[in-house]
Amino acid sequence: MLKLESVDLNVSNGHEDFSILKGIDLELEDNKFYALTGPNGGGKTSLAKVIMGIYKNNKGKIFFDGLDITNLSITERAKAGISYAFQNPPRFKGMKIEELLKISADNNSLRARLRAVGLCPQDYLDRECDTSLSGGEMKRIELATVLSRPSKVVMYDEPEAGVDLWSFESLLQLIRNYHKKGNVISIVITHHERVLSLADEIILLADGKITERGPREKVLPLIQKESRCCWQANCGGNDDEIECY
Amino acid sequence: MMKLNAIENELLKNVADLHKIPSGAVNIRKNGEGVLRHSTANIEVRPKSDKPGIDVIVAPGTKNEAVHIPVMITMSGVIDVVYNTIIIGEGADVTVVAGCGIHNSGSEKSQHDGIHEIIVKKGARMRYIEKHYGEGEGSGTRVLNPQTLLIMEENSMAEMELVQIKGVDNTVRDTKAKLAEGASLIVTERLLTHGNQEAVSDMTIELNGKGANAQVISRSVAKDTSKQVFTPVVIARANSKGHVECDSIIMEQGKISSTPAITAEHPDAQLTHEAAIGRIAEEQLLKLMTLGLTEEEAEDVILRGFLQ
Numbered sequence: 159m160l161k162l163e164s165v166d167l168n169v170s171n172g173h174e175d176f177s178i179l180k181g182i183d184l185e186l187e188d189n190k191f192y193a194l195t196g197p198n199g200g201g202k203t204s205l206a207k208v209i210m211g212i213y214k215n216n217k218g219k220i221f222f223d224g225l226d227i228t229n230l231s232i233t234e235r236a237k238a239g240i241s242y243a244f245q246n247p248p249r250f251k252g253m254k255i256e257e258l259l260k261i262s263a264d265n266n267s268l269r270a271r272l273r274a275v276g277l278c279p280q281d282y283l284d285r286e287c288d289t290s291l292s293g294g295e296m297k298r299i300e301l302a303t304v305l306s307r308p309s310k311v312v313m314y315d316e317p318e319a320g321v322d323l324w325s326f327e328s329l330l331q332l333i334r335n336y337h338k339k340g341n342v343i344s345i346v347i348t349h350h351e352r353v354l355s356l357a358d359e360i361i362l363l364a365d366g367k368i369t370e371r372g373p374r375e376k377v378l379p380l381i382q383k384e385s386r387c388c389w390q391a392n393c394g395g396n397d398d399e400i401e402c403y
Numbered sequence: 404m405m406k407l408n409a410i411e412n413e414l415l416k417n418v419a420d421l422h423k424i425p426s427g428a429v430n431i432r433k434n435g436e437g438v439l440r441h442s443t444a445n446i447e448v449r450p451k452s453d454k455p456g457i458d459v460i461v462a463p464g465t466k467n468e469a470v471h472i473p474v475m476i477t478m479s480g481v482i483d484v485v486y487n488t489i490i491i492g493e494g495a496d497v498t499v500v501a502g503c504g505i506h507n508s509g510s511e512k513s514q515h516d517g518i519h520e521i522i523v524k525k526g527a528r529m530r531y532i533e534k535h536y537g538e539g540e541g542s543g544t545r546v547l548n549p550q551t552l553l554i555m556e557e558n559s560m561a562e563m564e565l566v567q568i569k570g571v572d573n574t575v576r577d578t579k580a581k582l583a584e585g586a587s588l589i590v591t592e593r594l595l596t597h598g599n600q601e602a603v604s605d606m607t608i609e610l611n612g613k614g615a616n617a618q619v620i621s622r623s624v625a626k627d628t629s630k631q632v633f634t635p636v637v638i639a640r641a642n643s644k645g646h647v648e649c650d651s652i653i654m655e656q657g658k659i660s661s662t663p664a665i666t667a668e669h670p671d672a673q674l675t676h677e678a679a680i681g682r683i684a685e686e687q688l689l690k691l692m693t694l695g696l697t698e699e700e701a702e703d704v705i706l707r708g709f710l711q
Contacts, residue, residue, distance in 0.1 A: 212689055232692040242693050248686035251650065252622065253708030261704065262694045303694060 160186040160209065160311055160343055165218035167204055167366075178204045180366040182218070186311075191337055192345045193357035193374075195381065200364045202347045203245060206313040210242040211235045222311070239310035245319060245347070247300035249288050255299060256283040263306035271302045274332055276325050293320035301329060305336050312336065313345045318353070330356075354378055410477055414504030417536040417569075419473040421500075428470040430457050435476075435483040446470050446497070456486035456518075459499070463492035463524070471500045474517065479509020479543045482516075489521045491559075496528040503547055505571070507539040514546040521551065523559040523586075531563045537570030544572040551578045555586035557612065565592045567602065568710065576604040584612030584641070592621040593710045596629035596657070606635040610643035610672070621649045624706055625657030636664045639672030647676040652683055652709060654702075 167179035179201050186192060194202050207213040209220065211232040219228045227235055250258065259268050269279035275298035285291070287299065297320050304312060314333060318326050330353065337344040346353050354360055360377035362370035370377050389395060393402060407415065407424070411433070415421040424431075424439065428446035431439040437457070442448045445465040449458050459470055476483060489499060499521075507513040523529050537545035547567075555561060567574060580588055588608065596602050608617045619635045637645035647663040665674035683705050691701035 210693055212693070232689065233695060233697050236693050236695040244686075244690060244693075248684060248690050250687055250705060250708055252711055253705070257704070257708060261691065261696065307694065 159188060159221075159223060160184075161221040162209070163219045163221070165208060165215045165220065167201075167208055167213055168216050169213075178366055179208065179215070182366075182368060184361070184368065186343050186345065188310075188343055189340060190343060190358045191334075191356065192343070193354050193360045194345055194347045194363060195349060195354060195360060196363040196369075201366045202363050203315055205363060206242055206315055206345070206347060209235075209311070209313065210240060212242070236307075239308065241304050241307055241309040241312045243300050243304040243312070243314045243317065245315035246293075247296045249291065249296065251286070251288050253287050254283070255285050255287055258287055258299065259302060259306065262303050267306065271306050274305070275299070275302045276328060277302075294322060297321050298329070301332065305332060309342060311343045311345070313347070315347045316349070317346065318348060318350045326350075327352075354381070410506050411475055413538070414475045414477070414506055414536065415473055417538075418475075418502030418504040418534045419471055419500045419532075421471065421473065425469075425471045427468060428459070430459075430470075430472045432472075432474045432483075432485065433476070434478050434481050435485075443468065448472075451486060451488075454486050455484065456488070459487065459489040461489075461491045461495050461497050461527075463494055463527075465492065465495040465497055467496065469498040469500060473501070474503040474515055476503070476505040476507070476513045476515055479507050479513055479541055480511030482512070482514045484516045484518070486518045487520070489519065491521070491523045491527045491529045493524040494526045495524075498530045498532070500532050502532070502534040502536070503549075504536045505539070505545040505547070507537070507543045507545050508541040509539075509543045510541055511543045512546060513543055514548070516548045516550070519549070519551045520554070521561075522554045523556060523561050525556045526558050527556075528560040529562070531561060533563070533565050535567040535571050535574065537572065539570075545570060546573045547571050548575045549577070553578070553580040553588070555580065555582045555588060555615075557583045558585040559583075560587045561589075563588070563590045565590065566594075568593070568595045569597075571602075572598075572600050574600075574602045574604075576602070576606075578604070578606045580606075580608045580617070582608070582610050582612060582615040582617060582643075585614045586612065587615070588617045590617070590619045592619070592623070594621075594623040594631065595626070595706075595710060596624070596631055597626040598629060599627070600629040602629075602631045604631075604633050604635070608635075608637045608645065610637065610639040610641060610645055613641045613643065615639075615641060615643040617643075617645045619645075619647045619663075621647075621661075622651070622709055623649075623659065624652045624654065624710060625659050626654045628656045628658075630658045631660070633659070633661045634664070636666065637674060637676075638666040638668065639674055640668045642669060642671035643673075645672075645674045649676075649678040650709075651678075651680040652706070653680060654682065 162184040165182040649661040663676040
């Protein structure tokens with residue numbers, strides 16, 4: 159179980175402080191598949207980075223399987239079984255994809271890992287992880303590095319971003335298969351309706367606070383309603399109305 | 404057959420990837436003297452008569468052969484200046500493995516200045532690998548000052564790999580290349596300095612013939628308080644193409660100055676250059692740490708990739 163208690167995160171731009179996360183209380187249970195969603199700038203990525211240890215929370219505590227991990231480093235949290243797939247994975251000049259994968263995968267499974275994310279090992283193992291790769295290719299490699307690790311918590315930061323619609327379904331299947339192996343908490347940061355509809359629970363984060371949380375049957379309709387113009391209820395008129403009232 | 408001791412074995416492994424004495428054409432120079440020389444049917448290795456050094460003559464049409472000409476300095480206080488001439492005959496396709504290793508366990512300076520003239524004849528191809536390496540527990544400095552003049556005839560091709568990863572206190576590298584019509588050159592330079600080391604690399608590449616093409620790719624890392632200065636220059640005197648790329652990482656108090664320059668003296672010349680210096684990107688370190696590496700391990704993996 160992963161538990162956050164009154165977690166605050168503030169960042170400074172040198173002139174003033176911004177409050178990014180405001181008193182987050184959250185308990186995530188083993189074997190559950192969570193979707194974390196909400197408006198841009200609401201704090202989703204920051205929350206994941208706080209859990210991974212990339213950002214240090216200014217207040218509050220984080221517990222993982224009963225252990226207080228608030229003061230553990232990124233490396234220690236990674237070794238304890240926490241993983242994070244970056245939204246914009248960094249590129250590495252000169253480093254071959256094979257070498258990057260080897261950090262988390264054993265030598266014999268490298269090819270299988272690439273095939274699983276839809277990349278031909280023959281074409282890609284020797285290529286450099288530099289700007290010659292597209293955003294979508296980097297996202298696939300990112301997923302391969304993360305899914306090669308034995309994790310108990312995996313956070314995927316907008317896995318759909320940059321990936322073509324045709325192959326996103328198969329990547330999503332990979333994420334689900336990893337989840338089905340059991341003993342893992344999956345958290346997908348997403349705006350994708352398909353992912354939301356698969357989640358056991360949806361957590362809505364806006365303006366640094368959890369504003370809604372619950373099974374998808376309850377939260378999904380709320381999100382759908384929020385993101386639509388309810389002109390018929392509020393203003394009246396037809397589909398082709400030229401003015402708003 | 405000459406026997407090598409442990410220090411010599413280590414030096415040869417580091418500068419020439421040699422684990423034993425090679426069977427093909429070879430010249431091994433130790434502490435200012437040639438200690439082993441061997442020619443083959445197609446590659447002649449002979450000492451110069453007027454000054455220290457050798458001539459390596461590759462017969463026209465020679466294919467898939469290599470010549471090893473490593474230099475070792477195992478004594479403190481040796482200043483070795485050597486003049487080598489390498490001629491790759493028309494249509495040949497060979498690999499030249501040069502390089503110098505210094506083991507200095509004394510308190511005096513040990514220095515090797517390799518002055519090379521390389522001529523790649525019409526239509527010939529050459530791969531040239533030069534690695535520099537220093538070791539030894541003594542306080543004596545290890546100094547390497549290579550000078551290379553590369554003459555490339557019509558439609559010849561050359562790939563030069565210049566590497567200095569460890570243990571050389573002071574280096575001034577001077578590389579000049581002159582390319583005739585249709586000649587094509589790729590120079591990759593990889594350099595890592597640490598401690599108080601200083602490295603200077605000057606390079607001038609002249610594109611003198613139509614369709615000549617040169618690429619210079621320099622990657623370097625300056626650690627501790629070391630210093631590096633790069634000045635690669637490409638001059639186009641014909642309808643030709645050139646590209647210079649200098650990419651450097653600084654760590655601790657390392658200092659790097661990088662001034663790639665391009666000069667066009669022909670209206671159809673196409674020249675580009677780019678240079679970047681900075682610390683290791685934070686995101687790269689963070690990503691590798693999320694895979695369970697410590698910060699030091701992550702740095703090491705990033706540098707190894709960058710310099711390979």
